[in-house]
Amino acid sequence: MTTERERRFVGPRRGQLLFALGFLALSVLLLSQIGRETDWVEKTRLTAQPRFWPAIGLGVMVLAGGLHLWRLPWKRLTRFDRAEARKWLSVLEFALWFMAYVLIVPILGYLPVTMIFVPALAWRMGYRTRFMMILSVLFAVSVVVVFKGFLSVRIPGGMVYEYLPGALRSFAILYL
Amino acid sequence: MELLADSLMILARWDVVLALLVGSVGGVLIGAIPGVGPPVAIAILLPATFSMDPIVGLTVLLGIYGSSMYGGAIPAILINTPGTAVNALTTYDGYPMTARGEPRRALSLAYSASFFGGIFSVICLILFAPVLARVAPMFGSREIFLAALLGIILVIVAHRGQTLIAAALAGLGIFIQSVGLEPVKYTQRYTFDQPFLSGGIDLIVVVMGLFALSQAFVLLTTEDEKTRLAKLRGGLFQGLRELGRHPRVATVSASFGVLMGIIPGVGEFTAQFLSYTYARRTSKRPQDFGRGSSEGLIAAETANNAVPAAAMVPLLALGIPGEALTAMMLSVFYVHNVVPGPNLFKNEMDFVVALYISLLILNVLVLAFLLVATKPLVQVVRIPNRFLGVCILTLSFVGVYSLRNSATDCLIAAGFGVFGYILKRLDMPVVPIILGMVLGGIMEVKLRAGMARVKEPLDFIDRPIAFILFVAIILVLAAHFVRIWRERAELKEAEWQITNRSTRFGGLLSRRRSSLLRARGRTVKKRHSTSRPPSTGRD
Numbered sequence: 001m002t003t004e005r006e007r008r009f010v011g012p013r014r015g016q017l018l019f020a021l022g023f024l025a026l027s028v029l030l031l032s033q034i035g036r037e038t039d040w041v042e043k044t045r046l047t048a049q050p051r052f053w054p055a056i057g058l059g060v061m062v063l064a065g066g067l068h069l070w071r072l073p074w075k076r077l078t079r080f081d082r083a084e085a086r087k088w089l090s091v092l093e094f095a096l097w098f099m100a101y102v103l104i105v106p107i108l109g110y111l112p113v114t115m116i117f118v119p120a121l122a123w124r125m126g127y128r129t130r131f132m133m134i135l136s137v138l139f140a141v142s143v144v145v146v147f148k149g150f151l152s153v154r155i156p157g158g159m160v161y162e163y164l165p166g167a168l169r170s171f172a173i174l175y176l
Numbered sequence: 177m178e179l180l181a182d183s184l185m186i187l188a189r190w191d192v193v194l195a196l197l198v199g200s201v202g203g204v205l206i207g208a209i210p211g212v213g214p215p216v217a218i219a220i221l222l223p224a225t226f227s228m229d230p231i232v233g234l235t236v237l238l239g240i241y242g243s244s245m246y247g248g249a250i251p252a253i254l255i256n257t258p259g260t261a262v263n264a265l266t267t268y269d270g271y272p273m274t275a276r277g278e279p280r281r282a283l284s285l286a287y288s289a290s291f292f293g294g295i296f297s298v299i300c301l302i303l304f305a306p307v308l309a310r311v312a313p314m315f316g317s318r319e320i321f322l323a324a325l326l327g328i329i330l331v332i333v334a335h336r337g338q339t340l341i342a343a344a345l346a347g348l349g350i351f352i353q354s355v356g357l358e359p360v361k362y363t364q365r366y367t368f369d370q371p372f373l374s375g376g377i378d379l380i381v382v383v384m385g386l387f388a389l390s391q392a393f394v395l396l397t398t399e400d401e402k403t404r405l406a407k408l409r410g411g412l413f414q415g416l417r418e419l420g421r422h423p424r425v426a427t428v429s430a431s432f433g434v435l436m437g438i439i440p441g442v443g444e445f446t447a448q449f450l451s452y453t454y455a456r457r458t459s460k461r462p463q464d465f466g467r468g469s470s471e472g473l474i475a476a477e478t479a480n481n482a483v484p485a486a487a488m489v490p491l492l493a494l495g496i497p498g499e500a501l502t503a504m505m506l507s508v509f510y511v512h513n514v515v516p517g518p519n520l521f522k523n524e525m526d527f528v529v530a531l532y533i534s535l536l537i538l539n540v541l542v543l544a545f546l547l548v549a550t551k552p553l554v555q556v557v558r559i560p561n562r563f564l565g566v567c568i569l570t571l572s573f574v575g576v577y578s579l580r581n582s583a584t585d586c587l588i589a590a591g592f593g594v595f596g597y598i599l600k601r602l603d604m605p606v607v608p609i610i611l612g613m614v615l616g617g618i619m620e621v622k623l624r625a626g627m628a629r630v631k632e633p634l635d636f637i638d639r640p641i642a643f644i645l646f647v648a649i650i651l652v653l654a655a656h657f658v659r660i661w662r663e664r665a666e667l668k669e670a671e672w673q674i675t676n677r678s679t680r681f682g683g684l685l686s687r688r689r690s691s692l693l694r695a696r697g698r699t700v701k702k703r704h705s706t707s708r709p710p711s712t713g714r715d
Binding site: 012037057065084090117 | 223224227336337338340341343344346347348349350351352353354355358360361363364365366367368389392393396397560562563565566567569570571572573574577578581583586587590591593594597598601602603604612616619620623624627667670671674
């Protein structure tokens with residue numbers, strides 16, 4: 001039966017204990033490294049020490065994180081926590097999609113990679129109709145035109161653009 | 177008058193006009209799509225605004241910030257899903273109106289109330305600007321440090337029921353901003369001998385990860401929802417007339433919005449809560465609240481739209497952002513070497529007034545746009561969730577990669593994206609991390625400067641404003657601990673009641689039997705004592 005303490009807790013039960021343990025472990029690990037990763041400068045006030053603000057941040061993390069763990073109404077990991085952890089790990093797939101996109105753009109160029117990336121990810125997410133594929137390509141082209149062509153954001157041209165002939169090469173590097 | 181003319185001159189440029197149009201229309205569109213929201217849009221557009229003039233860049237971002245809540249009311253009223261988080265209260269009275277066949281009336285009332293809130297707050301702040309210009313120079317390093325400290329404490333205590341984890345996440349923000357080369361003594365802090373950490377972790381990278389990428393991950397891992405839209409019938413101008421019948425509710429709600437917007441860390445939710453409670457208590461028909469009350473809708477929408485202009489006050493006057501969106505805007509100032517704070521009010525008052533006037537124009541533009549374009553606009557809520565996730569992931573690349581063309585930045589952003597996804601799954605707040613980063617940086621610089629002239633600890637609060645801020649910090653903390661103590665007592669009482677109450681049927685019968693037997697025993701005892709003759713002691 002749900003206790004009063006559990007009923008008053010803000011947020012779902014699944015994953016809370018796992019998160020609190022992980023957060024506290026990371027905070028303690030970082031705090032234990034403070035002597036090695038920061039310096040203490042002689043003849044300098046405490047508040048002006050380079051170590052002062054990392055110590056404040058980590059101190060608050062350890063103290064508040066520890067109290068949060070202590071006040072949690074659940075003290076035992078369940079199968080729901082394990083399922084939640086699997087859910088957290090499942091988003092790594094999309095983080096990998098993102099990183100692949102980041103790493104391929106400087107090689108193949110912004111427009112070609114975006115025109116492949118958006119329809120491919122849309123396909124992966126289950127949108128396989130011709131309408132959605134056309135919409136994906138249109139979205140990809142419009143993003144490149146607006147950001148690189150119109151707003152001139154700093155995204156370098158692809159390495160393959162170097163093989164294009166004269167004027168087209170300059171145009172591709174600047175706008176595509 | 178001269179100041180007004182100078183401010184209008186700043187705005188009289190084609191690129192500012194274009195920025196106003198793009199910001200207002202874009203903000204409404206973004207607000208109308210559930211699952212995007214202004215933080216995601218501002219995070220993505222932030223690096224693109226770095227190449228613009230400060231006034232142009234800020235107008236676009238302010239446009240998105242100010243107009244997204246207008247757009248957020250559309251799905252809140254039509255499909256019971258708030259477009260932005262602050263439109264949650266709009267669903268209480270907006271959706272019941274739609275359910276009883278009055279969607280046009282609800283939308284019209286929401287637009288009118290939002291417009292009144294927006295205009296009211298801008299006018300208040302234009303009138304208030306000369307006072308601010310006089311007060312702001314009284315803020316030195318110590319006062320700004322104490323104001324930032326007050327801001328971070330308010331952000332933490334505002335997360336009721338999650339104060340401890342909010343404090344821990346604010347601590348994480350303070351820690352993240354301290355990573356890299358320390359600027360005064362030139363020592364490394366938590367770089368683990370990695371060159372890419374020497375420059376520190378950029379705020380935009382963290383913002384992109386926690387807001388944009390995490391939202392993309394949330395959308396990519398959820399199922400698409402089927403939305404059924406109500407048909408819109410009737411005129412959209414009736415709301416202005418209906419708003420005119422509730423001037424008291426509208427004015428008080430807008431005043432709450434202005435006040436709560438000025439205080440760092442408080443924002444829309446508290447303003448809405450206070451104005452909604454006020455409207456219900458003073459209404460002649462309190463039973464209608466939550467069932468399609470026009471006063472409830474006015475209170476919610478007026479209060480949340482009065483906040484954006486007011487939230488610019490601590491940012492512009494002291495350089496202290498009160499919430500995540502103004503924290504992002506602070507980076508636009510820094511990129512252009514415009515330092516918000518007392519000097520901005522002293523030296524560039526025309527710039528400040530120009531920003532307020534642009535907000536005024538923005539509200540008029542948004543209302544005009546919504547009155548003519550609501551019908552086609554409602555279709556944006558049909559965009560499937562996961563496709564929206566694909567779009568946000570693609571746009572996030574522009575936001576992070578265009579900063580320094582660094583794949584490492586993208587990797588860090590992806591890491592924060594996963595962290596933000598976990599926080600969202602657990603219903604934990606993200607904002608304390610961002611404010612910890614921004615306010616932590618401000619506190620570090622200002623404390624160092626402020627302590628240089630302090631000999632004894634009490635010297636730190638020997639100036640009037642510093643003392644007032646110090647007292648305010650003590651009062652906020654004291655109020656918070658009193659609240660915790662009361663909640664703890666309530667919890668103990670509730671737990672005691674549960675443990676001392678049997679809910680089993682057998683237990684109930686047993687207690688009833690004991691009670692009846694006790695009553696019977698008392699009756700028998702009483703009868704015996706009255707019928708028995710007094711003893712003589714002879715037999």
